[in-house]
Structure formats: structure tokens, C-alpha cells
């Protein structure tokens with residue numbers, strides 16, 4: 001299964017991923033995006049859109 005992850009060393013907290021795919025990504029109090037679910041069923045397209053629209057290339061979405 002493909003798992004999205006955010007690299008905290010790259011994330012600038014811009015909020016694009018949360019705006020695009022709020023079911024999966026949420027900005028925390030630390031101004032970093034966090035993956036907030038383990039159930040990615042049906043969310044593949046929005047996760048991929050978040051990956052493509054992350055200006056820091058901070059999101060990976062790969063097979064585990």
C-alpha cells in the first residue's frame with residue numbers, strides 16, 4: 001500500500017496540502033503538515049495532487 005509522508009525538514013507550512021486534501025493532511029501547531037489518517041482508501045487522487053502542489057517537495061507517496 002502507498003503511504004503518504006511529510007518530511008518535517010522540508011515542510012514550510014504553506015498549507016497547500018491541507019487545502020487540497022484535508023482528509024489526509026493537517027497543519028499542526030508546529031506549522032508543519034501532518035498525516036492525520038491511516039485510511040487512504042479513495043484518496044489516492046487528492047494525495048497525488050497534494051504531492052504535485054507541494055512547493056518544497058516535502059511529501060512522498062510510495063509503497064511500503
Ligand code: SF4
Pocket residue numbers: 006010011012013014015016017018025032033050053054055056057058059
Ligand atoms: S504543501 Fe508541502 S510545504 Fe506546504 S504544508 Fe504541505 S507538506 Fe508542507
